[in-house]
Amino acid sequence: MPDDHADDACIPINLKALGIPVRLNVRGDQRKVLATQLRSAWSRCLVEEHLAGLDDPVTLAVLADTDGSAVAESRVALSSTSLPRLMDAISPAVTVAAIERQAGELLMLHACGLADPRTGRTIALVAPSGTGKTTAASTLGRHLSYVSDETVGVTADGTVVAYPKPLSVLVGPDDTVKQQVDPGVLGLPVAPERLELAAILWLDRDPDGPERPTVESMPTVRAIAQLSPQISSLTRFETPLRRVASTLHRVGGLHRVRYREVGDLRPIVSGLLDGAR
Template sequence: MTAPFDVDAFGVRVRVHGTGAPAADGALRAAWAGALSTDRGDAEREVHLRADEPFDAAMERITVDVTLAALEARRGRALLFHAGGVADPQGRVAALVGPSGRGKTTLSRELGTHFGYVSDETIAVDAEHRVQAYRKPLSLVRDAAPKQQVSPQQAGLRSLPDAPLRLGTLIILDRADEYQTPTLEAVSLVEALPELVTQMSYLCAHAEPLQRIARLCDAVGGVRRLRYAEASDVVALMPEVFEPSAHASTWRSWPRQTSAGPFTTDAVSDAIISDGAVVVMVGDRLQVLGGVAPVIWQAAATGSDLDAITEDVVAAYGLPPRGDVRVLVGEALEQLLEAGALNRR
């Protein structure tokens, strides 16, 4: 019977059990060589290689099992981005955020041959902006065969730098063949939040989740978008990627108030105001309120009725070129109620 082993999945110690077959368990341990834990003590989570599946399928599945177990364990303890990442010699981590199809994995692996490979799956950032690596096995495509699970070392990726890892930059990926020359551009907080939030796990487990993300964006100088076509072309741009940015957006939190008006914001867990927009979290859904909606929402949230809200809209924007302003404001108010950004008292 082969002994289980522990791996470090972005700060979570997970115990991995094999099937007891020496050859299979040896391959399992070799694939996880980049994430083996050197700590002693009890594991926070345990997973088992499934003996009722073909070995290659079981090897892929156990990576998912480890990831999900670690995500659940870090729930509310760190911001968890679905992202790849590499680190420079100073330990500054570039988090590469994007949904499937944006080339995140391919880019992470290409950059990992030049810089310290952190992960191609999850970047976890704690309250002090520290990053824990997740050097899980990589899935390599083979002709007419299931994907092969290999360690970062076997794949030729670099080791972590001899420095503490801290988030240095947040990058949203945008890959298309038309981007022949890779470029970086600043992204406003209001524009970045919908893309970041959809690529995060357990965000609503945090108090004031939007403010937590906004403060992190401030700490790294704002979010940037990387437009590129080929992963290999990005290598030359990395010195600029790692350099501190200075494009943070101005924002403020919306102070929750108790009012006796006809509307409440009880369903809103957090809200921030930036660039004339109001961004709210309702459950696990993010909503960006633009146009006249921010004026309506803030007035309703502070106790105003429809007449007073209409006066605020007219004061801010003037009378509409056509239509009854009170009716138009009422329709916009109903949309906010339907979306859950407001509730009737």
């Protein structure tokens, strides 16, 4: 299935994810509907058409078709008769593609990223999957600037590469397909162009935890052990532990917070950003 040239049967959607150009070549009888949904949800990652060919993009083929037989017979990994399921599948596919291209270059934390809108100083809120990153982004991001709800990429000098993807949200308690929501719809401000990592906070949500959040600073060795499983492609660095230690040293180490409700984290997050100036 050719995907390197756009024609009447293909709609290209050009994105930038973690600094990497990603092109979605959308085909099928539902391509126009899906393309519209993608442009809306991924509005902050869209690349202007005249800039799309400047870099060698990662290309992903997408098939959106009402014909179940066509979907079943296709060799396209991102294919479905269900647009919500396809939108849900595209999000991690774009993330994985960008992570693979940036492996060994960016330190990529499995984290929600929020920035001070005035200074660009950024905090990474680290947590395993399904434990509160997107909720933190949608709640705390209204008072700061939205960087990402999934991956915070950091260069060797502490620069943060934004990835303002749509937020992946389970709307109902029985839902299995996450809705991909444009951050603007949730009222999350756009982050400044220049971002710098200022703090790393480990999220430890506990419904039975203390009434007020408690924060502790973790020793470097323990912090590296805690953080490493939540760093993508860490072993691709020549000296991975040194890279983690250097990043921790730059931001004053790893802090861990125990809390009940994410709204209680606002003064802690603001304090860490203010203290890092």
